Amino acid sequence: MAYITESGKKLITVIPGDGIGPECIESALRILEATGAPIEWEIRYAGASVFKQGIESGVPQDTIESIRKTRVVLKGPLETPVGYGEKSANVTLRKLFETYANVRPVREFPNVPTPYSGRGIDLVVVRENVEDLYAGIEYMQTPDVAQSLKIITRKGSEKIVRFAFELARAEGRKKVHCATKANIMKFAEGMLKRTFEEIAPEYPDIEANHIIVDNCAHQLVKRPEQFEVIVTTNMNGDILSDLTSALVGGLGFAPSANIGNEVAIFEAVHGSAPKYAGKNVINPTAVILSMVMMLRYLGEFEAAALIENAVLYTLEEGKVRTGDVVGYDKGAKTTEYTDAIIANLGKKPSTVQVRDYRPIQLPQVPTDPVFVRPQTRRVVGVDVFVETDLLPEPLGHTIEQLVAESPFRLKMISNRGTQVYPPTGAITDVVDHYRCRFLLRDTAGEVNDAQIFDLVQRIASRFRWMHIEKLQEFDGAMGFTKAQGED
Ligand code: NAP
Numbered sequence: 001m002a003y004i005t006e007s008g009k010k011l012i013t014v015i016p017g018d019g020i021g022p023e024c025i026e027s028a029l030r031i032l033e034a035t036g037a038p039i040e041w042e043i044r045y046a047g048a049s050v051f052k053q054g055i056e057s058g059v060p061q062d063t064i065e066s067i068r069k070t071r072v073v074l075k076g077p078l079e080t081p082v083g084y085g086e087k088s089a090n091v092t093l094r095k096l097f098e099t100y101a102n103v104r105p106v107r108e109f110p111n112v113p114t115p116y117s118g119r120g121i122d123l124v125v126v127r128e129n130v131e132d133l134y135a136g137i138e139y140m141q142t143p144d145v146a147q148s149l150k151i152i153t154r155k156g157s158e159k160i161v162r163f164a165f166e167l168a169r170a171e172g173r174k175k176v177h178c179a180t181k182a183n184i185m186k187f188a189e190g191m192l193k194r195t196f197e198e199i200a201p202e203y204p205d206i207e208a209n210h211i212i213v214d215n216c217a218h219q220l221v222k223r224p225e226q227f228e229v230i231v232t233t234n235m236n237g238d239i240l241s242d243l244t245s246a247l248v249g250g251l252g253f254a255p256s257a258n259i260g261n262e263v264a265i266f267e268a269v270h271g272s273a274p275k276y277a278g279k280n281v282i283n284p285t286a287v288i289l290s291m292v293m294m295l296r297y298l299g300e301f302e303a304a305a306l307i308e309n310a311v312l313y314t315l316e317e318g319k320v321r322t323g324d325v326v327g328y329d330k331g332a333k334t335t336e337y338t339d340a341i342i343a344n345l346g347k348k349p350s351t352v353q354v355r356d357y358r359p360i361q362l363p364q365v366p367t368d369p370v371f372v373r374p375q376t377r378r379v380v381g382v383d384v385f386v387e388t389d390l391l392p393e394p395l396g397h398t399i400e401q402l403v404a405e406s407p408f409r410l411k412m413i414s415n416r417g418t419q420v421y422p423p424t425g426a427i428t429d430v431v432d433h434y435r436c437r438f439l440l441r442d443t444a445g446e447v448n449d450a451q452i453f454d455l456v457q458r459i460a461s462r463f464r465w466m467h468i469e470k471l472q473e474f475d476g477a478m479g480f481t482k483a484q485g486e487d
Contacts, residue, residue: 002298003070009038010298013066013073018048019272020282021076027284027338028074028291031310034342037295037303042066046089047078048272058089059096067097072298073265074291077272087136094129099258099265100156101163102129102234103293104241110316110351112249112325116224121247122355123227124171126164127237128192129258131156134234141466142387145433152188152233155371157195162363163259164231165203170360175207176200179216179232179240186481189213192233217243245269252283252324255290257297261362266294280333283322285311288341296357305354310341312349374474379447381411381439381471382455383480386463387432396421399436402458407451408438414483424485435483437471447471 002010014029016022032039044063051058058078067073073093080088094102107122108114137149161178168176178196180189193210200208211219213236219226220240224247232240245254251270258265268286276282288311295304314320320340323331332340388395392413400410413421414437415430438455440447452468459465472479 002072005040007040009040010072010300011070012039012041012294012298013063013070014041014043015046015063015073015075015078016043017046017076017267017272018079019077019274019277021047021078021272023278023280023282023334024268024284024287025074025076027334028288030338031288031307031341031345032291032303034345035303035306037300039295039298039300039303041074042070046075046093050089051081057087057092059092064096067093067263071263072294073263074287074294075265075267076287077268077270079272079274091134091136093265094258097260097263097265098130099260099263100128100130100159101257101259102127102237102241103167103257103259104237104244104254104269105256105289105293106244106248106254108248108352109253110312110349111318111321112253112315114247114249116247119225121224123224123244124167124173124229125237125241125244126160126167126229126231127241128152128156128160128232128234129237130234132188132234139466141385142431142433144431150185150188150235152191153371154191154195155365157192158199158371159363159365161192161196161199161231162365164229165199165206166361166363168206168229169203170358172356172358173206173228175209175228176203177209177211177216177227177230179211179213179230179236181213181236182210183212187479189233192231196231213240216240220244220247241269250324252286252322253289254286255288255293257290257293259297259362264294264297266290266297280335281323281328281331282334283324284334284338285322297360299359301357304357306345307341308354309348310344310346312352312354313344313347314340316349316351317344376473376475378473379470380473381437382408382447382452383469383471384436384438384456384459384465385467385469386434386436386459386465388434388463389432392420392423392430392434395434398462399459402462403438403455406455406458407440407442407445408455409441411437411439412483412486413437414486417484419483419485426485437483437486439471 005011016025044066046059046063078089105124131151133150135151139147141147180193182190182193254269256269292304292308320332412419414435418428
């Protein structure tokens with residue numbers, strides 16, 4: 001798994017990052033050095049400094065080469081340009097190396113007071129890390145209407161679900177919740193739910209529960225101690241894991257790992273917090289604990305426990321605490337806090353314990369691009385999306401005339417997912433982006449491409465169209481949803 005140097009040490013890539021990143025990374029590396037763990041590192045760059053050199057991805061080639069070699073990265077936060085232009089260098093790194101599992105543990109820390117102190121919060125959010133809305137496939141459909149594709153695959157779901165169960169086993173946890181919005185997004189979010197329910201019986205030693213994600217957020221605020229592992233889709237996980245970090249003292253205490261079959265990237269959940277950059281006041285714990293996760297991933301369990309115990313001891317002792325815990329007027333410098341942890345290496349806290357960890361068995365999911373093979377499939381119709389300022393009734397009549405001589409009949413027209421033609425009695429606002437659903441008049445037949453091209457030509461003679469979608473059946477099951485109000 002790891003690259004071994006000539007001196008027999010494990011080599012990692014370190015990316016200091018932007019803003020407070022370099023201070024956090026320096027703190028973590030000083031502690032690592034003090035343990036004498038057999039780790040060497042090479043420093044590489046990504047993020048703002050790289051964007052400024054004109055490298056659009058924010059990740060230069062020598063950083064990519066280093067990661068390809070070492071396969072293990074400790075990384076500071078990278079600033080993301082907001083809005084237009086460059087993509088997030090973070091997302092680029094996660095996707096370049098297919099780190100499909102984002103692992104975000106939170107636990108209650110001694111002497112870090114929160115409204116939840118004393119309840120023993122100790123849970124992990126396992127977030128799918130490459131798919132979902134973060135696939136970044138977006139289009140302006142009309143000047144008024146934006147679309148972002150939410151991609152969830154069976155393969156991606158299987159990998160993340162198996163990973164969550166394996167993680168539970170490696171960490172001696174007994175319960176996994178799967179949090180989805182499958183009640184609304186039956187295909188996309190439902191994919192994770194169905195996969196979870198299929199795979200759970202393979203892990204009879206672990207209790208498996210599905211929970212609707214909004215209730216999960218509610219339950220996390222109300223009774224967070226009921227959760228051990230939460231597996232969820234990318235967007236849900238992004239939000240839930242920020243919520244869970246707040247339960248135990250904020251982003252300064254929230255570590256994370258991005259794990260794939262080939263590469264693992266360890267980083268704090270927090271960003272570059274630019275207002276604190278260079279001030280030597282921030283809390284480096286999140287990066288230190290990310291490094292602890294990295295050490296466990298590398299099989300360095302002893303060094304990991306040594307550092308985690310020293311962090312817990314330092315917090316428990318309470319003599320040296322950072323500004324985010326006690327207020328920036330009273331807080332210790334980042335370097336003082338780091339010195340205290342180094343001085344406490346070898347000591348153990350008395351009120352909390354470091355968990356027993358076993359090496360995680362990364363799930364072996366086949367890499368075949370075709371993951372699900374249906375026995376039968378059939379195209380039963382087409383959705384054509386058009387841009388027009390017509391209202392639904394005149395639009396419906398015009399389209400019906402255009403397709404009168406074709407093999408298709410207009411089944412319905414929807415606007416933002418609600419049927420507006422034929423009218424259903426619904427009172428809805430409309431925008432200039434309509435979905436026109438066509439089915440074959442011959443209900444037993446199958447749509448062919450020539451028919452689709454002819455249909456598009458008919459519609460294009462009168463309307464601007466911007467995309468088409470085949471309506472497919474797989475093994476007899478509808479592979480498309482109905483509009484609100486569609487019979
Ligand atoms: P942020 O950098 O996480 O900071 C938000 C707030 O969290 C800070 O103002 C501070 O709270 C607190 N905080 C974060 N880290 C802390 C630490 N180590 N010690 C103490 N307090 C800490 O979020 P942001 O301001 O939204 O994002 C800034 C930049 O970071 C953006 O460019 C964003 O895209 C990027 N980012 C990168 C990553 C990553 O690299 N993985 C992740 C998230 C964001 P108070 O103000 O309450 O003191």
